[in-house]
Amino acid sequence: MSMTLYWMQNGGCGGDTMSFLNVEAPNLMDLFQQLDIELLWHPSLSSDSPRRRQECVDALLIGQRPLDILVIEGAVLRGPASTGMYDTHQGKPKKDLIVRLAHQARHVIALGTCASFGGFGVDEYVQACGLQFVRNQPGGLLGSSFRSRSGVPVINLAGCPCHPEVLSGTLTAVVTDAPLPLDDLQRPLAWYGMLVHQGCTRNEYHEYRMEENDFGQKGCLFFHKGCHGPLVGGPCNKLLWNRRSSKTRAGVPCFGCTNPDFPMSYPFFETRHIEDIPLALPNGINRAHYLVYKTMAAAAAPARLKRRETEI
C-alpha cells in the first residue's frame, strides 16, 4: 500500500526543495513512484485547488486519512511575542497546524537546518525554532519527549540546504522500515557521522599545513579562512553537490551549516585562533599534540605543495 507524504514550508527560503529537485538516480518523480509514495501536497509542485488542499488537511487532522510522512521545511516562526503571526496560513499561525499534523504522522522529517534547529531567525523577535531543538537545546516546537506515531523522534536532516541524497535515502529507509540510527542531534549517522572535510581535494594541503591567508589559492582554508570542514558532520565531499563538486573543493570555506548553531555569530571567513592554532579543533584532539603534529607536518611538507603545484 502506498505511503502518504505531506510537505509544508515555513520560515525558510525554499532551498531544500530546490536542492531536492536535483536528486539523482532516480529522479524525484521516479523516486516517489519506486517507493510508492503518494505526494498529498507540496507547496511548489502540487496543482490542487485551495479547497481540495483544505479538505486533505482536514482529513489528515481527524485521522480519516493516514499521514505516513510529514516533511517540514523552514523554521517554525513563533514571533512576535510567541503569537506565531509572523508566519500564517489564512490568518492562523502555521505553527499550530504543524503541531497538529505532527501528532498524526507516522514519521516526521525536519528538512534542513532551519526546520531542525531554528537556523536563521533564532532571536527574541522572530523566535524561530526547530521541531525538537532550538540550536542544540532539546525542546523546540514539539518538545523533547515528542514521538511520532511510529515511536521515533523527529528525524533531523540538517544542512543549508540538505543534500538531496540524504532526503532520498531517509525516505527509502522509512518506507522500507530499515534501521536508521541517529546521533544525539537526531541526525542519521550514515551521513552526519562523517566530516565535511573527508573527501575534500585540498586534503593533501591540509595534511601538511599548507594554509591560505587569502582567496584564490589551492591550499587549505581551515587555519585562516574560517573553514569548518574538519569540525562538522556532513557528506558534502563524499556525495558531492550537483554530481560535480563541493564548496571546499571550489575554494569556498565550509560554514558549518549542518551544525545546530548555524548561522554562527562570529565572522564566516575568518578562523578564530589561540596562538596560531584554530580555537576549535576536530573532535577528540589534544591541543598540545595537535600543535606538535602540525609543526612537524609543515616541516615535512613536500616542495610541490609549498609551490602549490598539486592540483585540487
Place this chain on the structure above:
Amino acid sequence: MTITQRIECHIPLNRVEGDLELRVAVEGGRIVESWSSGTMYRGFERMLVGRAPLDSLVITPRICGICTITHLTAAVQALDQIFGVVPPSNAVRMRNLALMIETIQSDIRQSLLMFLVDLSTSVGMGHAWHAEAQVRYQALRGIRCIAAVKETKRLLEIIALLGGQWPHTSFMVPGGVVYAPPVVDFQKAVLLLRQFRNWYEQTVLGCGCARWLELASVGDLEAWLAESASHRQGDVGFLLRAGRDLGLDRLGIGSGNFLSYGALPIPVDSGLFGSGGQLVGAGFVAGLGQTVGFEEQKIAEHVACSWYADYPGGLHPMIGITEPVASGAEGKKYSWVKAPRYAGLVAETGPVAERVVMQDPLFMDLARRDQGVSALTRQLARLVRPAYLFGAAEQWLHELIRHQAESFYLSVESVSQGEGVGLTQAARGALGHWVKVENGQIAHYQIITPTAWNGSPRDEHGMRGAWEQALLGTPLADPDADDPVLAGMVVRSFDPCLVCSVHVVDGGGRRTLRP
C-alpha cells in the same frame, strides 16, 4: 435597476516561492478590487547589522533558495564598491555565468512546473488541447515536467563547476572569485550548456534560437507559429495556443511602467557588446514609450499599507527604516511587503520588463496590440529568455578557456567604512542591496526584491501594486465554488518570490491578518 452583488474572498496561492494570499472583491463574475498580502516575516536585514562585511555573502543567498546566486551577485557588487576594487575580467565572466545559469533554470522550472501545470487542471476542460496538457504538464507526472527536472539539474552542474554547489554557495568575494577552475572544467561546462541548449531548442522553442531571434513583430510571431508543427508543439507554441484560448492575452494587463536595473556587466576585454556596458540594459519605461535612463536615486519605499511604522512619503533604501507596527492602522495595512516606487510610480519588473526597456520590437508590438503587457506576453518573455542568453554564456566560457592563466581575484585591504549598492536582475526582475559599513561592521542593510516591486501593496496615495492592478477584470465566477485558476495564472505570470520579499524588523508585530 439591478444591484450587482459584491463578494469578497481570500485566495491562498501555491506554486509561488513563499507565502502569498490574495483578497479580491468580485462583481458580475470579475475581480474588481484586489489586495495582495505577503504573510511571512523573516528578519534578514536585521541579522546582518553588526556582522563582518563579508558575512552578507553567506547570509543573503539564504534569503532565497531560488535566487541564491542573484543575492550573492548583488551583495558582492556592493562590497566591491565598499572595498574600492574592480574585479578582474575572468571573475566578471564567472559571476555572470553563474547568474545566467540560475536564471535559465529558474525560467524553465517556473514555466513548466509552476505555470503551465495549470493548463492540465479544470481551467483547460473543454478545450481541444486539454488531454494533451494533462499528458505534458500534470503535476509531477507530466512528461514535460519530468523532462524539465532532468534537464535543469544537468544545467546546474555548471554552477557547481564554477562555485562548488547550487543552491547556496558564496564563491564571489570582493575582488573577484575564490577559485580559478581548470580549463577542463570550463570545457565540460561548454558541453553541459550545449546539451541543455539542444534540448531547449528541440522541445521548448521548437526551433533554433537564431530563428526565434529574427521575430520582430506580431506578424512575424503568427508566421512563425504557422510555419511548422515543431513550432506549435514546443512549450512556447503550446503556451501561445492555450494561452489565447484562455484569454490570457487580454488578462493581467499591468501598470504599464517597466523597470530594469540592468545586469551582466561586460568585461573590458570581452568580444561581446551590450547596452550601457551590460548585456541586459538598465532603464525605465512609462506607458510603453521611450526608455529613459535608470537613476537609482529615484527609488523610494513606502509603508502606508505595510506592517511597518509610518513615515511621510517614501524613503530611499540607503536611509530606509523598517520599524514594526505594534498596533493601529487596522484595515489599512495588510502586507509584510513594502511598496517600492520609482519616481513615485508603480513599476513592473522581470523578463518582459527587460525586453520592453531594451525596446525589443516583438514584445513592444505585442504590448501595443494587447494595449499593455498581458499575462501571456509576460510568461512568453520568461519562457523565451534563455534564447537571448545562450550565445553570450557560451562565448564567456570560451573566453575563460582562452584567458584561464590570467587573474581571477585581486587582494583587497580591509576597510572600516564605506557605502555600496548592488543592483542586478534576478530571474524575476530588479534586485538591489543597499549597504553601509561603519567601524568595520555592517551598519545598514536594505534589500528591495523583484517581488517587492511586482507584489507590493498600495502606497500612501492608494496606488495599487503591479499585480494588484493586473488582477482587475480577471473572471472569477463563483469564489466559493470556483477554483480560481485564472487569477492564479495572472499572478504567477509575474513569477512571485515571496520568501525574498518579507522584511525583517525589530520586535513588535501585528495581531491580525485581515485587512
